[in-house]
Amino acid sequence: MASLSEMFGAGAASTFFGLPECRDLGRVEADVVLIGAAGCTPYPSVGFYCATGPQAVRAAGMAYGAAFDHMNFDLGGPVLPEGVVAVDAGDLPQDPSDAPGNRARIFGAVGQILDAGAVPVLIGGDDSLPIPMIEAFGARDRAFTILQIDAHIDWRDEVAGETLGLSSTMRRASEMAHVARIIQIGQRGIGSARTGDVQDALDWGVEFVPAGEVAREGVWRAVDLIEEGAEVIICLDVDALDPAQMPAVIGRTAGGLTYWQVLELIGGVAEKARIAGFDMVELMPERDIDGQGAQLAAQLLAAVLGVIARQRA
Numbered sequence: 495m496a497s498l499s500e501m502f503g504a505g506a507a508s509t510f511f512g513l514p515e516c517r518d519l520g521r522v523e524a525d526v527v528l529i530g531a532a533g534c535t536p537y538p539s540v541g542f543y544c545a546t547g548p549q550a551v552r553a554a555g556m557a558y559g560a561a562f563d564h565m566n567f568d569l570g571g572p573v574l575p576e577g578v579v580a581v582d583a584g585d586l587p588q589d590p591s592d593a594p595g596n597r598a599r600i601f602g603a604v605g606q607i608l609d610a611g612a613v614p615v616l617i618g619g620d621d622s623l624p625i626p627m628i629e630a631f632g633a634r635d636r637a638f639t640i641l642q643i644d645a646h647i648d649w650r651d652e653v654a655g656e657t658l659g660l661s662s663t664m665r666r667a668s669e670m671a672h673v674a675r676i677i678q679i680g681q682r683g684i685g686s687a688r689t690g691d692v693q694d695a696l697d698w699g700v701e702f703v704p705a706g707e708v709a710r711e712g713v714w715r716a717v718d719l720i721e722e723g724a725e726v727i728i729c730l731d732v733d734a735l736d737p738a739q740m741p742a743v744i745g746r747t748a749g750g751l752t753y754w755q756v757l758e759l760i761g762g763v764a765e766k767a768r769i770a771g772f773d774m775v776e777l778m779p780e781r782d783i784d785g786q787g788a789q790l791a792a793q794l795l796a797a798v799l800g801v802i803a804r805q806r807a
Contacts, residue, residue, distance in 0.1 A: 508552075509528075509552065509582035509584075510528055510551065510552045510555050510582050511558055511573070511792075511796060512562060513528065513580055513581055513582040514580075514581045514582070515581065515582055515584070516584075517583075519583055519603055519610075520606060523579070523610070524579040524610070525613065525806040526580040526612060526615060526802055526803060527580070527581055527582075527583055527607045527613070527614055527615065528580065528582045528615045528617065529584070529586065529604075529607070529614065529615070529616055529617075530547075530549075530585035530586070530616070530617045530618065530619065531548070531585060531586045531599075531616065531618050531619045531623055532544075532545035532546070532547075532585065532588045532619055533545055533588050533590060533596065533620050534588065534593065534596045534597060534600060534618075534620065534623045534658075535622040535625070535656065535660075536593065536622070537653060537656060537660070538654070539654070541590050542588070542619075542620070543778060544618060544619055544620045544777060544778050545619070546780075547618055547619055547775070547777035547779065548617045548618065548619065550742075550777060550779040550791075551617055551774075551788055551791045554788035554792035555795070555796065558792075558796070566796065566797070566800060568757060568793070569801070569804075571800075572800075573797075573799055573800040574799070574800065575803055575804060575807040578803040578807050580799055580803060583603070583607075586599045587599070588619075596626075597625070598626070600616070600627055600630075601626040601629055601630045602630075604616070604626070604627050604630035604771070605633065608630065608631065608633075608634060608771075613769065613770065613806070614627065614630075615771075615773070615774075615795075615799065616772070616773040616774075616775075617773070617774045617777075618773070618775040618777075619776075620775060620776060621644075621648065621660035621731050621775045621776050622658060622663065623773060623775050624667070624775065625658055625663055625666050627771065628640065628666075628667050628670060628727055628729075628771075629670060631672055631727065631770065632670060636672065636725055637674035638672055638673055638674060638727050639674060639675040639676070639720060639721065639725065639726045639727070640673055640726075641678075641679070641716070641720065641727070641728045641729070641763060642664055642677070642679070642729045642731075643680050643728070643730045643731065643756060644679075644680050644681070644731040644733065644734050645681065645682055645685065645731065645734050645745070645747050646681065646686065646687065646733070647664060647678055647681055647685070647687050647691065647692065647695060647700075647702070648660065648661055648662060648663040648664040648665065649664050649665045650662050650665065651665060651691075653686070660776075664676060664678065664695070665691075665694070665695075668695075675699070675724075676701075677700070677701045677716055677719045677720065678695075678700055678702050679704075679705075679708065679716045679734075679751075679759065680704070680705050680708065680734035680750065681704045682704060682705035683747035685745075701716075703715055703716040703719075705734075705749050705751060706749065708751055708755060712755070713751075713758055713759040713762065716759060717763060717766070720762075720763050720766055720767050722766050722767070723766075724767040725767070725768055726763055726767045727770055727771040728760060728771070728772045728798075729775075730772070730773065730774045731776045732775070732777050732787070732790075732791055733746075733747065733750070733776055734750055734751050735750050735751055735752070735753065735756065735790070736748065736749065736750035736752060739752060740786075740787045740790055741781060741782060741786060741787050742778050742779060742782035742783075742786070742787025742788060742791075743777070743778055743787070744776070744778050746781075753790060753793070753794060757794065757797050760797075761801055764801045764802075768805060769801065769805060774794070777791050
């Protein structure tokens with residue numbers, strides 16, 4: 495049976511959507527740089543449970559590799575406007591037994607991308623990846639706003655003695671001097687957060703926009719909370735999306751955001767602030783259904799690349 499890839503005339507592609515390959519982050523000449531990581535700081539109980547997430551997203555995007563310059567109706571034009579360059583730097587050599595090294599590799603790679611004046615786009619991999627990514631922005635001598643899109647708030651101080659794992663991402667971000675604001679959208683159901691974790695977040699100044707509010711009133715309060723001209727780092731855990739659309743997650747919880755709500759949110763942020771960095775994590779291909787989740791992640795990633803590219807144009 496013919497595949498969509500064959501119908502579009504796409505060939506094999508080792509990069510996302512057939513983007514040019516970047517082999518040396520020390521010599522980046524691009525506006526946007528995509529980079530993947532299988533994991534960062536794993537909990538011993540699960541290890542790198544989203545390790546093949548980056549490969550799954552790239553594979554799902556292959557069908558459109560020959561059509562990257564075609565009309566994208568989600569954006570109103572091609573993904574990349576004329577003159578804007580995006581490249582794929584592949585995956586970092588992460589090791590489940592070397593958490594400090596994993597963090598150092600992400601920190602260093604993001605730092606090199608920022609030094610080149612480009613926007614880092616990190617795909618994973620579990621939700622501990624954003625900790626060193628956000629940390630790398632500390633050398634920019636600017637204040638940043640974190641917009642987290644997630645079913646969970648990630649404010650645990652530690653889990654089984656580990657303070658840098660996926661349940662502690664936003665708490666660790668709150669301790670970084672360059673993080674001025676944190677806005678979190680999409681919370682729902684029961685996760686690992688205790689009531690004390692929620693109170694700590696509120697005391698710090700976090701603004702929560704739960705998924706139930708989004709269902710009733712849309713994403714616009716979250717957009718309104720972004721200050722004009724802010725520098726925003728967007729952290730997307732794909733379990734923020736409803737499992738009817740995104741089944742490829744470890745904990746499916748009903749009542750999540752839709753594709754359009756997430757894209758509307760990111761587009762609304764881009765109209766009033768600069769997207770300085772983006773990550774997409776927690777895609778678990780082993781839980782996917784007929785590649786549906788990976789396909790959604792690829793479509794959303796292409797749209798986000800387009801939103802960022804339009805800011806760079």
